[in-house]
Amino acid sequence: xxxxxxxxxxxxxxxxxxxxxxxxxxxxxxxxxxxxxxxxxxxxxxxxxxxxxxxxxxxxxxxxxxxxxxxxxxxxxxxxxxxxxxxxxxxxxxxxxxxxxxxxxxxxxxxxxxxxxxxxxxxxxxxxxxxxxxxxxxxxxxxxxxxxxxxxxxxxxxxxxxxxxxxxxxxxxxxxxxxxxxxxxxxxxxxxxxxxxxxxxxxxxxxxxxxxxxxxxxxxxxxxxxxxxxxxxxxxxxxxxxxxxxxxxxxxxxxxxxxxxxxxxxxxxxxxxxxxxxxxxxxxxxxxxxxxxxxxxxxxxxxxxxxxxxxxxxxxxxxxxxxxxxxxxxxxxxxxxxxxxxxxxxxxxxxxxxxxxxxxxxxxxxxxxxxxxxxxxxxxxxxxxxxxxxxxxxxxxxxxxxx
Amino acid sequence: xxxxxxxxxxxxxxxxxxxxxxxxxxxxxxxxxxxxxxxxxxxxxxxxxxxxxxxxxxxxxxxxxxxxxxxxxxxxxxxxxxxxxxxxxxxxxxxxxxxxxxxxxxxxxxxxxxxxxxxxxxxxxxxxxxxxxxxxxxxxxxxxxxxxxxxxxxxxxxxxxxxxxxxxxxxxxxxxxxxxxxxxxxxxxxxxxxxxxxxxxxxxxxxxxxxxxxxxxxxxxxxxxxxxxxxxxxxxxxxxxxxxxxxxxxxxxxxxxxxxxxxxxxxxxxxxxxxxxxxxxxxxxxxxxxxxxxxxxxxxxxxxxxxxxxxxxxxxxxxxxxxxxxxxxxxxxxxxxxxxxxxxxxxxxxxxxxxxxxxxxxxxxxxxxxxxxxxxxxxxxxxxxxxxxxxxxxxxxxxxxxx
Numbered sequence: 001x002x003x004x005x006x007x008x009x010x011x012x013x014x015x016x017x018x019x020x021x022x023x024x025x026x027x028x029x030x031x032x033x034x035x036x037x038x039x040x041x042x043x044x045x046x047x048x049x050x051x052x053x054x055x056x057x058x059x060x061x062x063x064x065x066x067x068x069x070x071x072x073x074x075x076x077x078x079x080x081x082x083x084x085x086x087x088x089x090x091x092x093x094x095x096x097x098x099x100x101x102x103x104x105x106x107x108x109x110x111x112x113x114x115x116x117x118x119x120x121x122x123x124x125x126x127x128x129x130x131x132x133x134x135x136x137x138x139x140x141x142x143x144x145x146x147x148x149x150x151x152x153x154x155x156x157x158x159x160x161x162x163x164x165x166x167x168x169x170x171x172x173x174x175x176x177x178x179x180x181x182x183x184x185x186x187x188x189x190x191x192x193x194x195x196x197x198x199x200x201x202x203x204x205x206x207x208x209x210x211x212x213x214x215x216x217x218x219x220x221x222x223x224x225x226x227x228x229x230x231x232x233x234x235x236x237x238x239x240x241x242x243x244x245x246x247x248x249x250x251x252x253x254x255x256x257x258x259x260x261x262x263x264x265x266x267x268x269x270x271x272x273x274x275x276x277x278x279x280x281x282x283x284x285x286x287x288x289x290x291x292x293x294x295x296x297x298x299x300x301x302x303x304x305x306x307x308x309x310x311x312x313x314x315x316x317x318x319x320x321x322x323x324x325x326x327x328x329x330x331x332x333x334x335x336x337x338x339x340x341x342x343x344x345x346x347x348x349x350x351x352x353x354x355x356x357x358x359x360x361x362x363x364x365x366x367x368x369x370x371x372x373x374x375x376x377x378x379x380x381x382x383x384x385x386x387x388x389x390x391x392x393x394x395x396x397x398x399x400x401x402x403x
Numbered sequence: 404x405x406x407x408x409x410x411x412x413x414x415x416x417x418x419x420x421x422x423x424x425x426x427x428x429x430x431x432x433x434x435x436x437x438x439x440x441x442x443x444x445x446x447x448x449x450x451x452x453x454x455x456x457x458x459x460x461x462x463x464x465x466x467x468x469x470x471x472x473x474x475x476x477x478x479x480x481x482x483x484x485x486x487x488x489x490x491x492x493x494x495x496x497x498x499x500x501x502x503x504x505x506x507x508x509x510x511x512x513x514x515x516x517x518x519x520x521x522x523x524x525x526x527x528x529x530x531x532x533x534x535x536x537x538x539x540x541x542x543x544x545x546x547x548x549x550x551x552x553x554x555x556x557x558x559x560x561x562x563x564x565x566x567x568x569x570x571x572x573x574x575x576x577x578x579x580x581x582x583x584x585x586x587x588x589x590x591x592x593x594x595x596x597x598x599x600x601x602x603x604x605x606x607x608x609x610x611x612x613x614x615x616x617x618x619x620x621x622x623x624x625x626x627x628x629x630x631x632x633x634x635x636x637x638x639x640x641x642x643x644x645x646x647x648x649x650x651x652x653x654x655x656x657x658x659x660x661x662x663x664x665x666x667x668x669x670x671x672x673x674x675x676x677x678x679x680x681x682x683x684x685x686x687x688x689x690x691x692x693x694x695x696x697x698x699x700x701x702x703x704x705x706x707x708x709x710x711x712x713x714x715x716x717x718x719x720x721x722x723x724x725x726x727x728x729x730x731x732x733x734x735x736x737x738x739x740x741x742x743x744x745x746x747x748x749x750x751x752x753x754x755x756x757x758x759x760x761x762x763x764x765x766x767x768x769x770x771x772x773x774x775x776x777x778x779x780x781x782x783x784x785x786x787x788x789x790x791x792x793x794x795x796x797x798x799x800x801x802x803x804x805x806x
Binding site: 013017039042043045046056057058059062066069070072073074075076078079080081082125163164165166168169170172178181197209238271272273275276279292293294295296297298299301302303304305306357391392393394395396397398400401402403 | 674804
């Protein structure tokens with residue numbers, strides 16, 4: 001292994017923003033400033049789209065005070081992109097890298113971003129242009145391989161927990177069926193996190209549905225009916241990737257139905273479609289007067305002022321770690337290992353090969369989902385609670401003994 | 404005026420819950436404990452529905468520690484109801500009051516609740532049963548008459564501001580058109596509050612539509628087009644009560660269209676309908692690749708752990724004030740007068756007649772809406788900012804000079 005070259009670095013933020021992806025960015029910037037091998041640190045505006053267009057900002061000149069504000073801000077402070085670069089796209093990026101003597105590449109994102117880092121590294125090798133290519137994990141979906149969990153998940157999990165704590169109290173105050181549709185097309189971690197704020201035995205969500213466990217509409221309606229009979233109210237959270245018994249997502253089925261029906265302006269494939277569909281199913285099949293449904297949408301990843309402290313800290317450490325690793329290694333992805341849980345919760349960071357993280361994703365482990373496929377286990381709570389951090393406590397009086 | 408009778412009190416929470424209606428409840432409980440004229444304090448479980456069924460809990464025995472948790476919890480801690488009692492319903496309530504020697508009635512809610520307090524008071528007078536009937540203002544919509552503003556609004560306004568601060572940064576990171584549908588069927592205060600977190604000149608929301616200003620779909624689309632041309636992105640907030648140029652709400656038009664079309668299971672009148680409709684309008688009429696729409700739903704009034712400090716404090720004071728007033732007056736509604744604004748913000752509470760608040764509601768004053776009817780004025784910011792309280796600061800780097 002050659003010594004770390006004296007050259008410039010580029011950092012990019014890819015894919016959907018999170019509440020702490022900026023903390024990782026700041027981690028990269030502050031650590032890079034400590035290493036004389038890294039001369040300039042360029043921020044790629046809108047990720048690979050900026051790299052291919054030679055569109056960069058200078059990150060070295062930003063004051064420490066501003067960096068703290070950046071680390072506390074949601075969304076991607078230098079812009080992001082959904083582009084998935086192919087070989088031709090990557091070749092153009094490498095030309096820009098050569099022109100600017102960029103030899104360090106730090107990419108904060110999900111499995112697609114790990115893949116981009118992998119492709120860039122491989123192509124650079126082929127043309128004997130040495131770059132050091134590193135992936136820093138980020139995703140609210142928490143579905144990356146190797147790492148124990150992903151920066152971004154804890155903050156989004158805290159949002160879900162606070163949202164459902166409030167929504168469940170609202171449902172106690174005005175009983176009926178409430179359905180909430182949660183982000184996470186392929187992995188149910190975030191939907192599972194809606195249960196983290198439960199304090200009382202009969203707190204909601206009472207039913208939780210994951211992409212990992214297909215469920216027929218008959219079973220869904222019967223589950224709701226059973227909870228209504230038991231409690232007189234029912235709070236349900238479902239993943240946007242909820243699947244019918246045949247394994248096809250309801251989102252896809254609703255979109256296809258919309259095309260077939262040809263309703264003109266109204267798109268049943270819109271944001272509210274799944275929530276409205278499930279709400280209609282309950283109304284039609286059960287004698288429930290009050291049925292409401294919400295789709296939480298982008299608030300889940302962007303709500304300002306809401307961060308999990310542990311999540312911010314780990315995101316920032318992951319950014320720093322990538323730079324440290326780049327002084328010793330040619331490439332890699334930063335991963336988190338949990339070395340202690342519960343009150344003593346602690347993690348270590350380590351390097352894994354890019355190809356171990358690239359492209360593939362991780363579903364929720366079986367041990368986190370109950371046997372019925374409509375709720376979580378204690379194992380999930382033990383896993384996720386330290387990541388979401390401290391939650392508010394609430395009180396409800398309406399169940400007290402009558403006088 | 405006779406002396407305040409020695410008797411029992413009842414308190415109820417009516418209508419949609421808010422983030423601070425429990426602070427008002429706690430205000431009533433703690434103040435009532437100071438007055439020997441009030442023997443027991445009963446909590447009416449699910450508001451008038453509990454009163455008519457003789458369904459009460461004892462609020463005097465609750466520990467101070469629990470009361471603090473209640474005051475910090477969203478939603479209505481003793482349950483609420485949407486019932487609007489008629490004369491027969493009220494007669495039954497008065498029978499229960501007589502049976503339990505309830506002579507003090509405190510009702511926390513909106514204009515319907517003020518009306519209920521008014522009817523109960525009038526009917527009690529008619530049968531020579533002296534009760535002291537008080538209304539404590541509450542509504543996220545901020546649309547009550549007489550009072551400067553309503554407890555509940557500040558906390559919901561803070562939610563909207565934080566939501567849009569994050570959503571706007573998200574839109575910067577992934578540009579396109581973003582549309583958010585906000586609570587407030589008849590009054591635009593809460594939709595206006597989405598602008599309170601704006602820090603930079605080009606921060607969103609860039610367009611805001613209120614129930615008070617009907618707008619044609621052509622004008623709406625043209626407005627979005629103009630912002631897209633100027634900034635390359637556009638964040639729009641619209642009230643759920645947004646109206647077509649003819650004054651009819653889009654929600655009503657979409658619901659009617661749904662009935663006419665008879666789509667079976669899919670209800671276009673569902674939660675996401677307006678957001679999806681507006682999104683489709685933009686997609687069809689403008690060449691914008693990325694259009695997204697969210698409906699914020701119940702989170703706006705129930706998100707746990709998010710309160711405006713001033714709002715909590717005022718809500719609690721309003722609860723206390725109602726009890727104090729009941730020692731001197733036969734009936735009334737507590738109202739807020741702003742005696743200083745800005746950094747010196749301060750309020751005084753005063754009594755107004757129930758009939759001044761009952762039934763009617765207040766739209767946004769003209770001076771809070773810009774001439775075009777698609778944004779707010781500085782006057783609104785000056786009015787609303789102290790109520791929402793301190794907001795997080797954010798930073799975005801992607802607009803910095805290029806290197």
